[in-house]
Amino acid sequence: MAADKNISENIEEYLEVLYRNGSNGEQVSTTTLSKDLGIAPGSVTQMLKKLENLGYINYTPYKGATLTDEGMKIAQKITRKHRILEKFLLDVLKVKEENVHEQACEMEHTLSDEAERALCTMLHHPDLCPDNNxxxxxxxxxxxCQDCFSQKDFDQIMNRKFNLLSISELTSSCEGTVSFIRGNEKLLDEITDMDIKVGSHLSYEFNENRVSNYFLVTIDEKELNIPLEMANNIFIRI
Structure with a gap:
């Protein structure tokens, strides 16, 4: 399955910037979008109104925009392709680091879902792009990822019906259900040894003064300090 041809590259770019600046539901200002996209504020405002009409964002004049569930779905998909491509270009093809972002931007809109999955497998389920995002x-x-590896026929793969965020992406207090765990067999075993599994209930109290590289969460009523490497790969449905 290729990228959705009904969604223009321009729309995907806007949603990608909104996700980059507000993945956890934060409101992103018109000024921020204007600077990131290199587009005049007036033009950004017109596009935001269009995106709201399409159901991709919630827009408040003079304040900014947040992604809807549908907008988040599209934004995460294109962001994922961009960041996997960056890692592939840098680590495998040895493209110059200063050229990686621009080339990934050009490729992300045409990368099929099947090719994305193949790249992810080849790169051993990466959690971070070269910029550590x-x-x-x-x-x-x-x-x-073990479930993915065991499914050989891409045409039999179904799409998830809801969006996910990793623990390390959480920027406000929330709770949800662990719904996907990424990584190789060793990392999956380490996470299982901490009694974390798909279906576990997780709650997180945001603390600006938290210990660096650790996330204090409550999972199934048990308080745990999750190291960053694990937090990057444990995804919850909020």
Missing amino acids: IIPACNFDFES
């Missing part, structure tokens, strides 16, 4: 979870209906 989180690579979002895939939207395939798996509980772990």
Whole structure:
């Protein structure tokens, strides 16, 4: 399945910037969008109104915009492809680091879902792009990367019906259900040893003064300090 031809590259770019600046539901200002996209504020405002009419964002004049569930779905998908491509271009093809972002931008809109999955497998389920930004979870209906690896026929893969965020992406207090765990067998075993599994209930109290590289969460009524490497790969449905 290729990228959705009904969604223009321009729309995908806007949603991608909104996700980059507000993945956890934060409101992104018109000024921020204007600077990131290099587009005049007036033109940004007109596009935001269009995106709201399409159901991709919630827009408040003079304040900014947040992604709807549908907008988040599209934004995560294109962001994931971009960041996986960056890692592939840098680590495998040895493209110059200063050229990686621009080339990934050109390729992300045409990368098929099947090719994205193949790249993810070849790169051993990466969690971070070269800029150390989180690579979002895939939207395939798996509980772990091992489930993905065991499914050989791409045409039989179903898409997940809801969006996910990793623990390390959480920027406000929330709770949800662990719905996907990414990583190799060793990491999956380490997470299982902490009694974390798909279906576990997780709650998180945001603390600006938290210990760096650890996230204090409550999972099934048990308080745990989750190291960053694990937090990058444990995804919850909020």
